[in-house]
Amino acid sequence: MSDFFSQVYEVVKLIPAGRVTSYGAIAAYLGSPGAARMVGWAMNASHHHPDFVPAHRVVNRNGLLTGKHHFDTPNVMKELLENEGLLFDDNDQILNFEERFWDPAKELSL
Template identity: 65%
Template sequence: MPIKKNNPLPDTTASGSYDFFRDVYDVVRLIPKGRVTSYGAIAAYLGTKGSARMVGWALNHCHNMQPEVPAQRVVNRMGMLSGKAHFETPTQMQELLEQEGLTIKNDCIVDFQKHFWDPSQEL
C-alpha cells in the first residue's frame, strides 16, 4: 500500500501528478542507513509490481529533490549499482554506500541479501 501521507514536496515541475514519484521518494528515505533494497521491491510495495522501471525512472529525477533522496540505497535485484552512472560522479554511489558500512566489489554489493531491506516486509 502506498504511503499516502502528507508529504508536501516542493513539487514545482508544472506537470503535477507527482504522486508516484513522491511515494517512491518516501519509501527510499525510509531505508535505514547501511541497508539496501531493489527497484522491484519498492515497485511491489507501491502496488505497481512489475513496474520497477518506473521506480528507476523516478529516481532519475531525484537530483533536484528536497529533502535529498538516498538513491544509493536502491540497486537492482542482483545488488549491482546499476544507477551509479546517474550520480554526479560514477564513483559517488559506491563511496556513499561504503561510508554506510557496506562493501562494494565490482559494482556489486557484497552480501547483498544480508543487507537487503524489503519495504513490504519491514513497513
C-alpha cells in the same frame, strides 16, 4: 503526494543507512510490480524533490550498482555506500546483499 513518484520518495527516504533495497521491491510495495523502471526514473528526477532522497541505497535485484552513472561521477554511489559500511566485490556488487537488503514490504509491513 499520491503520485507514484512521491510514494517512491517516501519509501526511499525510510531506507536506513547501511541498508539497500531494489527498484522492483519498491515498485511491488507500491502495488505495481512491473513498474521497477519507474522507480529508477523517479530516482533520476529525485532532485526535483525538496527533501534528501538517498537514491544510492536503491540498487537492482542483484545488488549491482546499475545507477552509478547517474551520479556526479561513477564512483560516488559506491563510495557513499562504503561510507555506510557496505562492501563490494570486483563487479561493484554488494557483498552479503541478502543481509543488507531492506524490503519495504517486510520492514514496513503495513
